Amino acid sequence: MLINTVILVLRDMLPLFILAMWFVAYLSPRLLTVKSILPITAVGIVATLVFFSFAARISNYFDGAGLELFLVILISLVYVSLLLGSAGKLNNLNHNQFSDKLLLIGFCCLFVIKGMNFLIYFNGYLSRSSNDLGIVIGILVAFGIAASFSILCFFILRWLAESSRRSILNVLWALFLAGSVTQTVPLLAQIDVISGAESLWNSSWLIKDSSEFGHILKALMGYEATPSVRFILVYLGSISLFYLVLFIMSTARFSTMVKGSVNES
Amino acid sequence: MKMSSFGLYLFFFISIILSGLVFGETKVFQLTLRNHLFFPAELEIPAGEKVKLVIHNQDKLAEEFDSFDLNREKVIFAGQKSTIYIGPLSPGEYHFFGEYNPNTATGVIKVKGDVDAD
Numbered sequence: 001m002l003i004n005t006v007i008l009v010l011r012d013m014l015p016l017f018i019l020a021m022w023f024v025a026y027l028s029p030r031l032l033t034v035k036s037i038l039p040i041t042a043v044g045i046v047a048t049l050v051f052f053s054f055a056a057r058i059s060n061y062f063d064g065a066g067l068e069l070f071l072v073i074l075i076s077l078v079y080v081s082l083l084l085g086s087a088g089k090l091n092n093l094n095h096n097q098f099s100d101k102l103l104l105i106g107f108c109c110l111f112v113i114k115g116m117n118f119l120i121y122f123n124g125y126l127s128r129s130s131n132d133l134g135i136v137i138g139i140l141v142a143f144g145i146a147a148s149f150s151i152l153c154f155f156i157l158r159w160l161a162e163s164s165r166r167s168i169l170n171v172l173w174a175l176f177l178a179g180s181v182t183q184t185v186p187l188l189a190q191i192d193v194i195s196g197a198e199s200l201w202n203s204s205w206l207i208k209d210s211s212e213f214g215h216i217l218k219a220l221m222g223y224e225a226t227p228s229v230r231f232i233l234v235y236l237g238s239i240s241l242f243y244l245v246l247f248i249m250s251t252a253r254f255s256t257m258v259k260g261s262v263n264e265s
Numbered sequence: 266m267k268m269s270s271f272g273l274y275l276f277f278f279i280s281i282i283l284s285g286l287v288f289g290e291t292k293v294f295q296l297t298l299r300n301h302l303f304f305p306a307e308l309e310i311p312a313g314e315k316v317k318l319v320i321h322n323q324d325k326l327a328e329e330f331d332s333f334d335l336n337r338e339k340v341i342f343a344g345q346k347s348t349i350y351i352g353p354l355s356p357g358e359y360h361f362f363g364e365y366n367p368n369t370a371t372g373v374i375k376v377k378g379d380v381d382a383d
Binding site: 004008055056059060063064065067068117120121123124125127186189190191192195196197198199208209210224225226 | 315317325326327328329333334336337338339340342343345346347348349350351352353354355364365367
C-alpha cells in the first residue's frame with residue numbers, strides 16, 4: 001500500500017511541481033514567491049474541497065459523464081490560460097500583470113484537478129485503513145521525490161534560460177502544454193463524445209505507461225505509449241497553436257513599438 | 266421554397282441519426298466491484314466493435330477503474346454505477362485494475378473474433 005500511495009501521490013503532485021518550476025525558472029520568476037504561495041495554495045485547497053464535496057453528484061450528470069465533462073472543461077481552462085499567459089510573458093507585453101493572472105488561474109485549475117484525484121483516494125484510504133502511518137510515509141516519500149525532481153528541472157531550465165537557449169525552452173514548454181491538453185482525448189472517448197479509434201503505434205516495448213519513466217514523461221510532455229490519431233492531431237494542433245499565438249503576440253508587440261516610436265518622433 | 270428544402274435536409278438529418286440509434290446499437294457489458302474484487306474478472310467482448318461497459322461499485326468506498334492497455338481511467342463512487350465506452354479493439358487481452366486496490370481488484374478483457382467481421 002505504501003508503494004501505491006507513493007505512485008498515486010506522485011502522479012498528482014509531479015505535474016503541479018513541474019508547472020511551478022516552469023514559472024520560477026522561465027515564465028515568471030517573481031510570480032511564485034513565499035508571500036504569494038500561501039494565498040494561492042489556500043484558494044486551491046478551498047476550491048478542491050468544494051469540488052470534491054460535489055464530485056459524486058457531478059459524476060451522475062449527463063448520463064454518468066458529468067465528471068469527465070467537468071474535467072475536460074477544467075483541463076481546457078488550464079491549457080487556454082497557460083497558453084495565453086505564457087505567450088504574453090514571453091513577448092514582454094505591456095499587460096504583463098494580466099498574463100500573470102492567467103498563469104495563476106491555470107495553476108489553480110490544475111491544483112483542483114490533481115487535488116480532487118488525491119482527495120478521492122485519500123478519503124477512501126482513511127475511511128478503512130488502520131495503518132495511517134503508511135499513508136503519511138507514502139505522501140512524504142512522494143513529496144520528497146517530486147521536490148527532488150523539480151529541483152533538477154529547475155536547474156536544467158535555469159541553465160537553458162541563462163545560456164539563451166530560448167528556442168529549446170519554448171519547444172519544451174509547448175510539449176508540456178500539449179501534454180496537458182491531450183488528457184481530454186481519452187476522457188472524451190470514454191464517454192463516447194469522440195470515437196475511441198485504434199492506436200497508431202505501440203511503444204510499450206520501449207517505455208510502458210505504467211513504468212516510472214512513463215509517469216515522468218507523461219507529466220513532462222504527456223507521453224502516451226498507444227496514441228490514437230485524434231491524440232496525435234490534438235498534440236500537434238496544440239503545439240502549432242502555441243507558436244501561432246506567440247507569433248501573433250510578437251507581431252502585435254512589434255506594431256505597438258513602431259507606433260510608439262512614430263508618436264515620439 | 267427555401268423552407269421546404271430546409272425541412273428536407275432536417276428530415277434526412279434526423280433519419281440518419283435515428284438509423285444510427287436503431288441499427289448501430291452498442292453492446293452493453295456489466296462489471297461489478299464487490300469487496301475490492303471485479304466480477305467477472307474475465308470479460309469477453311467482440312473485436313472491432315465499440316462496447317459499453319457498465320461498472321457497478323457495490324463497495325462502500327470509491328474506486329478508480331484503470332487500464333493502461335485500454336487507456337481508460339474512471340472514478341466510480343461508492344454504491345454508484347458508471348459507464349465507459351471502449352473499443353473498437355483488436356483481438357487480444359487488455360488488463361484493468363482498481364487503482365486504489367491494485368493487488369485485489371484486477372481483471373482482464375478478452376477481445377475475440379475477427380476485426381473485419383460484421
